[in-house]
Amino acid sequence: MNFLAKYFDEIELGERFVTRGRTVTETDIVQWCALTGDWYVLHTNAHYAEQTRFGQRIAPGLLIHAIAAGLGVPPDAPAIVANYGTDALRFVAPTFIGDTIRLKGEVIGKTDKRQGKDGVLKLNWNVYNQNDTLVLTSDLQILMSCRGRSN
Template sequence: MEITRYFEDIEIGESRTTFGRTITETDFVTHAGHTGDFFPHHMDAVFMADSEFGQRIAHGTMVFAIGIGLTATVINPVAFSYGYDRLRFVRPVFIGDTIRTRVTAARKEDDPKRADHGRLFEKVEVLNQDDRTVLACEHIYIIQKRGAA
């Protein structure tokens, strides 16, 4: 779906929440293969059985990738991602957990590099099935201003 929303159209506090996605063992194996991260925390059930978690924990980078991917449902042709700040892995994610992502417009400012654009800072929260935050970060968008169109 494509929806054109200019910088001025975004209201601070507006929020959206994605559908859920259940994390599987296949996700663990695929992510380890993609990244080369075969640490026992993610791949060795026996090693983790005696840990404080009692089981394997998901790669933080996998939770980030899936959580952000869940938000990619609308294309705004006048906006693009500038990156992510303040990334934190707040709680572990386990095989069988279902995550979803809530994105909230937190603040806006003029873009110091592009007079015809602004920056939108979104609060991103990846939540588990118990509505507990497992990952938090800030997403920065560059969005064209209406007068520049």
């Protein structure tokens, strides 16, 4: 079970989860570029990308971070109040069109904000491809309610 479906005060340090896989497509990249206006040539120009060290187009790192949120954050999590921030975000390997990524999350810290009401959960938030290669690493923080509190 994904621990983000629980309340802040029910979650323990060291809890982990792994999500299902999701394949990154050319459509994902084109839609991301259209939405953000980021048409960088390494993501959108096949001929250019063939001449680089990667040999092909790569997905924008922030797209991979966004897909990780979609994989890891339950759509109906009762206790999530807000995304509190991301620290140490690194894109450590390329994600190519056709790669299947999954998220591995682990609770690495808990900070009470208002005793008994809410707190910040700090997560090791890592994305791996189908070869178990780490492609993105970060520490994600989420503001969450304690049981009995509403968002």
